[in-house]
Amino acid sequence: MGEMNIEFNVNGKQVRVSAEPNKTLLYVLRGNLGLTGTKDGCSSGDCGACVVMLDGRPVNSCMVLGPQVEGSSVVTIEGLASNGELHPLQRTFGETWAFQCGFCTPGMLVSCYALLELNDHPSREEILTAIAGNFCRCTGYQAVIKAVEQAAAELRAAKGGAGND
Amino acid sequence: MLRLPPIKLVAPTTVQAAAKAIATSDDNARLVAGGTDLWPNMKRRHQKADTVVSLMSIPDLDSIDSANANMRIGATATLANIIRDDKLRARFPAFAVAVASISSPPLRNMGTIGGNLCVDTRCTYYNQTEEWRRSIDYCLKEDGKICWVATKSPKCWAHTASDSAPILCALDAKVRLVSASARRELPLADMYVDDGIDYLAKQPDEILTEVLVPGSSDSDHCRSAFWKLRRRGSIDFSTLSVAAAVWTDDNDVVTRASMYLGAVGSAPMPVAEIDTVLVGNKMSEDGIAEIAHVAHKIARPMDNTDFAASWRGKMTVQYVTAVLREIAGLPQLRMRPRHRLKVV
Ligand SMILES: Cc1cc2nc3c(=O)[nH]c(=O)nc-3n(C[C@H](O)[C@H](O)[C@H](O)COP(=O)(O)OP(=O)(O)OC[C@H]3O[C@@H](n4cnc5c(N)ncnc54)[C@H](O)[C@@H]3O)c2cc1C
Ligand code: SF4
Ligand code: FES
Ligand code: FES
Numbered sequence: 001m002g003e004m005n006i007e008f009n010v011n012g013k014q015v016r017v018s019a020e021p022n023k024t025l026l027y028v029l030r031g032n033l034g035l036t037g038t039k040d041g042c043s044s045g046d047c048g049a050c051v052v053m054l055d056g057r058p059v060n061s062c063m064v065l066g067p068q069v070e071g072s073s074v075v076t077i078e079g080l081a082s083n084g085e086l087h088p089l090q091r092t093f094g095e096t097w098a099f100q101c102g103f104c105t106p107g108m109l110v111s112c113y114a115l116l117e118l119n120d121h122p123s124r125e126e127i128l129t130a131i132a133g134n135f136c137r138c139t140g141y142q143a144v145i146k147a148v149e150q151a152a153a154e155l156r157a158a159k160g161g162a163g164n165d
Numbered sequence: 166m167l168r169l170p171p172i173k174l175v176a177p178t179t180v181q182a183a184a185k186a187i188a189t190s191d192d193n194a195r196l197v198a199g200g201t202d203l204w205p206n207m208k209r210r211h212q213k214a215d216t217v218v219s220l221m222s223i224p225d226l227d228s229i230d231s232a233n234a235n236m237r238i239g240a241t242a243t244l245a246n247i248i249r250d251d252k253l254r255a256r257f258p259a260f261a262v263a264v265a266s267i268s269s270p271p272l273r274n275m276g277t278i279g280g281n282l283c284v285d286t287r288c289t290y291y292n293q294t295e296e297w298r299r300s301i302d303y304c305l306k307e308d309g310k311i312c313w314v315a316t317k318s319p320k321c322w323a324h325t326a327s328d329s330a331p332i333l334c335a336l337d338a339k340v341r342l343v344s345a346s347a348r349r350e351l352p353l354a355d356m357y358v359d360d361g362i363d364y365l366a367k368q369p370d371e372i373l374t375e376v377l378v379p380g381s382s383d384s385d386h387c388r389s390a391f392w393k394l395r396r397r398g399s400i401d402f403s404t405l406s407v408a409a410a411v412w413t414d415d416n417d418v419v420t421r422a423s424m425y426l427g428a429v430g431s432a433p434m435p436v437a438e439i440d441t442v443l444v445g446n447k448m449s450e451d452g453i454a455e456i457a458h459v460a461h462k463i464a465r466p467m468d469n470t471d472f473a474a475s476w477r478g479k480m481t482v483q484y485v486t487a488v489l490r491e492i493a494g495l496p497q498l499r500m501r502p503r504h505r506l507k508v509v
Pocket of ligand 3: 046049063
């Protein structure tokens with residue numbers, strides 16, 4: 001089957017690409033659009049390095065075919081910062097050493113971002129569940145939990161909420 | 166980096182059109198829903214298809230009707246939406262726990278209930294890359310001539326991998342199957358065949374359109390539980406699972422009971438004796454011990470997944486005991502589940 005035209009929104013920008021139907025969203029993002037922040041770890045759903053938001057929910061982009069995102073809206077790691085400012089999560093990941101080699105980080109950050117979009121006061125258990133599809137060989141996850149708690153507190157404070165509690 | 170082979174992808178917008186597409190395509194056509202089983206299998210080349218018929222463009226095939234007396238779940242309802250449904254969680258808690266134990270949060274946003282019930286059987290010698298399998302000259306299940314798990318065996322022993330199947334079988338669920346020429350409804354338990362290769366009684370051109378769980382199996386009428394043994398608390402498939410449902414009268418006397426074991430056979434394995442042992446009595450430690458003993462004989466753990474097969478057999482006794490103690494409201498014994506299962 002020949003190439004198909006796919007039109008969708010990535011990080012707020014409308015894009016149009018042409019790809020064969022067997023190309024995954026991961027391939028389209030990295031190969032067609034040059035958005036290489038999203039990583040290919042296992043290509044089979046096991047590692048979570050490829051997690052992006054698809055219509056508001058985190059998914060493994062190695063498991064989604066390009067044509068399936070026609071008309072959808074995708075957020076990748078490149079879309080977390082706005083106006084040249086890192087998202088609080090990106091900053092707290094740095095501050096708490098929530099990454100070492102960094103290979104899992106784009107997917108890990110997107111999973112945490114998806115959590116905080118829905119819930120800016122997550123429990124430790126909710127954070128652990130949110131990252132339960134993201135493999136990290138380096139950190140042992142504890143620093144990640146700390147980073148998410150810190151970013152959540154900042155987001156609440158910015159909204160004029162309870163702040164650090 | 167694993168890549169999908171070239172495919173023709175069609176995405177009909179009605180069940181009838183999908184049924185026609187799968188019936189009229191070349192022999193090598195397959196259905197896909199979330200793709201979280203089919204894509205990795207096709208990337209590793211142990212499942213093949215020239216045409217893939219996606220069910221994801223069919224509107225309303227993903228609806229969940231949990232308020233209806235008999236619960237109805239459309240085949241393409243995602244696992245994430247199933248555990249998000251408050252009414253469903255309240256009425257069928259063990260089913261929700263089983264679904265919440267499947268794969269990982271991002272995969273559950275894609276994986277569907279229909280795909281989970283039809284998920285391919287698994288084996289250490291099969292769920293590997295093409296290069297890996299070529300190095301052992303493949304195996305009976307795909308491309309090869311020998312079963313590496315039981316080298317003299319004429320049949321494949323790959324294990325059932327679905328975590329929703331054992332609990333839905335225990336809850337008496339039915340499924341509706343639709344093809345271009347016919348439609349039928351059958352007890353879910355009858356959809357499975359204890360054979361690693363031909364593990365479904367469903368024909369390849371039949372589409373599973375919905376799952377029906379009777380109101381008589383909800384938490385007002387029966388108590389149910391699901392336990393799953395695996396190495397990690399997420400992502401890993403079951404190496405053993407136990408699901409059971411027990412119905413009692415007003416005096417706590419058991420009127421019916423049902424139990425299925427997952428991952429220790431090519432189909433969910435019924436423990437039929439549970440009915441004869443428990444019915445007519447209140448649940449007791451002796452009754453539970455007797456069923457655990459029977460289940461140990463029914464379980465057929467093979468050397469085809471994580472953990473030693475003999476240990477998975479021994480753990481069948483522990484897990485059956487734990488499931489029935491949970492249902493009976495008895496405190497758990499010293500043995501703890503490796504991972505506490507709950508819906509977060
Ligand atoms: C890393 C990883 C971990 C996993 N862990 C688990 C786990 O712990 N427990 C578990 O049970 N599963 C697990 N899975 C398997 C899989 O994700 C789930 O079983 C999921 O629910 C499959 O649904 P799907 O819609 O993605 O299936 P698909 O891949 O779309 O389909 C699976 C099979 O069913 C057929 N099919 C799909 N829908 C229909 C239908 N409506 N009618 C007829 N045939 C149909 C397809 O042809 C295909 O053969 C895991 C997968 C991965 C990659
Ligand atoms: S049980 Fe035997 S035939 Fe079946 S997948 Fe495993 S090695 Fe292959
Ligand atoms: S690359 Fe997608 S989960 Fe590993
Ligand atoms: S930082 Fe190295 S894998 Fe997570």
